[in-house]
Amino acid sequence: MIKKYNILLLLFLTVSFLFSDVSAQETVKNTPTQEVAEELDIKELILDHLADKYEWHLFTWNEASYTIHLPVILYSKTYGWNVFSSSKLEHVKSLDSHFYIASEGNYAGKIVERDRLDEEVRPLDLSLTKNAASLLISSFLLIVIILSMAKRYKNGSLDGEKGFTGAMEFLINSVTNEVIKPSIGKEYKRFAPYVLTLFFFILFNNLMGLVPFFPGGANVTGNIAVTMVLALFTFIIVNFAGSKHYYKDLFWPDVPVFLKAPFPLMQIIELVGTIT
Known part of the structure; x- marks a missing residue:
């Protein structure tokens, strides 16, 4: 099953990149450079797409702009x-x-x-901006998807599932067995729910950000407030779940004594390392 999904994923990505490259080359060949420069400012377009706003532009039709005012x-x-x-x-x-x-x-x-x-x-x-609205929408959709899968798992009706449900099961197993378990070790089940939540939260918001129409197109994970909250929760969980060996290496590492006393040089380096 895993090999099958790997082959399909590789084939999809290869075809996508192939067609995007051909399309880009044809656009460059068929469009005069000076005309493109005059009609479209790429820098302004990208910055406008990344910026957070107090409204959500849907589309433009007959020179009329249709927008959701937040x-x-x-x-x-x-x-x-x-x-x-x-x-x-x-x-x-x-x-x-x-x-x-x-x-x-x-x-x-x-x-x-x-x-x-x-x-x-x-x-x-405290306004509801475009990024905040997209965050609420994507979080709601993600919760619905995960809870529906959890319910079906509980009822034992996921055996031999295909399509979207099978792909989600494949992602969960891949992240758990190939990322979480090798990185954390025997205690991986304790932290797997949190790491999987982070993975799907970032993945789902990034995928929605690639969709050029509502409810996609927002730059949620590019907002420093979002990444800061994720980093803060990770910092708290790591330090509260740390064992005595973790704190020993933090406050009294196995280095020569003159590097940690009387001036706590190594302790300062370790503390800075936990933050950065």
């Missing part, structure tokens, strides 16, 4: 709590609006307001 939740020291649709936001401050999206400076692309000194300041922003 809820904006702000707390200002001057105006208190404010909840409204992002359709009311403008990139230039108007007379009837306290908040607007900054077009330049340190807060470019973020919601700001003017303080008493007429300077741009950031209110407490």
Whole structure:
């Protein structure tokens, strides 16, 4: 079964790269370079795709842009709590609006307001942005998929499954047997649920980010806040689950005494290593 899926996966990737390369070559041959440069700014397009926004652009039809306007939740020291649709936001401050999206400076692309000194300041922003909305959608879909598989496993109805369910089973077994078990050892079952959760969370969000239409296209895992939370949880789990040998190597490693006392050089290096 595993060999079969490996062959199919390799064949799919080979054909995909082959057609993408041919398509790219034909596009370059059939399109004048100067015309492409004038009509399409690749850098601007990529940065616009990666940026987090307060709205979700769906498509453009007959020069009309169709967009989902997400809820904006702000707390200002001057105006208190404010909840409204992002359709009311403008990139230039108007007379009837306290908040607007900054077009330049340190807060470019973020919601700001003017303080008493007429300077741009950031209110407490709890808005549901494009990345946050995509994170909720992908997490919900992932939970539904995993729980449905767990239910079928519990009922013993996954024997000989094919298609998507079989592919998911193949991924779970591959990650467990080829990554988690060799890396962790005999205690792998204790940490397998967490590592598998990380794997599927990152994989699912990356795959959805490649989809060019709603609900895909968001750069969730490219947001430093998401990766920071994943790193923080991993740091906490590793250090709370550490054995006495782990802490011995951390605070009193097997090196010459002058490297760890009276000045704790090795301890500092080990502590920095656990963070980085």
